[in-house]
Amino acid sequence: MRIALFGYGKMGKMIEQIALSRGHEIAARIDENTGQIDFGAMDVAIDFSMPNAAYNNISTCLNNNIPVISGTTGWLDRYDDAVSLCNKNNGAFIYASNFSLGVNIFFELNNYLAKMMQNLPEYKVSIEEIHHTQKLDAPSGTAITLAEGIIENSDYGQWKLDEDTQGTIPITAKRIGQTPGTHTIDYTNNIDSIEIKHTAHNREGFALGAVTAAEWIVGKKGVFSMRDVLNLG
Known part of the structure; x- marks a missing residue:
């Protein structure tokens, strides 16, 4: 080819x-x-x-x-x-916002978890992404895809960078060293937390x-x- x-x-x-x-x-x-x-x-x-x-x-x-x-x-x-x-x-x-085979499995897990959490409004969801300092856009396309997956499968209406308001998924974007890409979805209430995470070790x-x-x-x-x-x- x-x-x-x-x-x-x-x-x-x-x-x-x-x-x-x-x-x-x-x-x-x-x-x-x-x-x-x-x-x-x-x-x-x-x-x-x-x-x-x-x-x-x-x-x-x-x-x-x-x-x-x-x-x-x-x-x-x-x-x-x-x-x-x-x-x-x-x-x-x-x-694709991310072509990693593992990340695309992670997208499916994210969607499934969002469906399970839909009827548990006491849990607040948030997203954190970490990339290398040369990455130009923030949040990452992968974080946006994850947020959109949650929105499609829950009552959340939008995502925002560094802003946590009612009905909004807050995304935190960090730029550290040569980090290839780490994405974390966290559901937290005052009792416990549920977290799923994907970490890329290289490109x-x-x-x-x-x-x-x-x-x-x-x-x-x-x-x-x-x-x-x-x-x-």
């Missing part, structure tokens, strides 16, 4: 290593200074670029009939536009998940998620 990498930072280089180890070819390494792109040389694109470049990368791929996997966060105000463009072009697209899980998604999407049409890739539906 011929993979084009949009964004060639730390994640792009890790994805390259994983892809090569699985027998794939890197057809292009594209950053903001790259000139003309040969879309005929690629089978699928993986985008881990900057937030201000992500939508342009995704739309360019879809307009050139290239399936695209995006793990860039911070651009989701244009997500619906990307979905519409994919459907218009009969293309293939996956966005390899994110890269493996992205390559797995790229392998899965080739030959398919539509807008998908990691739940489809992992057959969690």
Whole structure:
């Protein structure tokens, strides 16, 4: 499989290593200074670029009939536009706030726990996420996905960063050293606490998940998620 990498930072280089180890070819390494792109040389694109470049990368791929996997966060105000463009072009697209296989299992656990806690309003939920100091957006896309999962399965109406009000899920975002990513969901009352937590030990899980998604999407049409890739539906 011929993979084009949009964004060639730390994640792009890790994805390259994983892809090569699985027998794939890197057809292009594209950053903001790259000139003309040969879309005929690629089978699928993986985008881990900057937030201000992500939508342009995704739309360019879809307009050139290239399936695209995006793990860039911070651009989701244009997500619906990307979905519409994919459907218009009969293309293939996956966005995930986190491609780690373990995190996507964690998403399912989070949703299930939220359903169980729905009728226990005495427990107050909160989210904490910790990432490396180079991470540009806060809260993380993964924390937002976790909050949205709780909202969909409970009576909470919204999430807010560093703000704890009635009906709101407070998210605390910390930036510490080289932390790859830690996410904690905590339900607490004055008697006890229930906590679930995912800790990434390195970036390899994110890269493996992205390559797995790229392998899965080739030959398919539509807008998908990691739940489809992992057959969690």
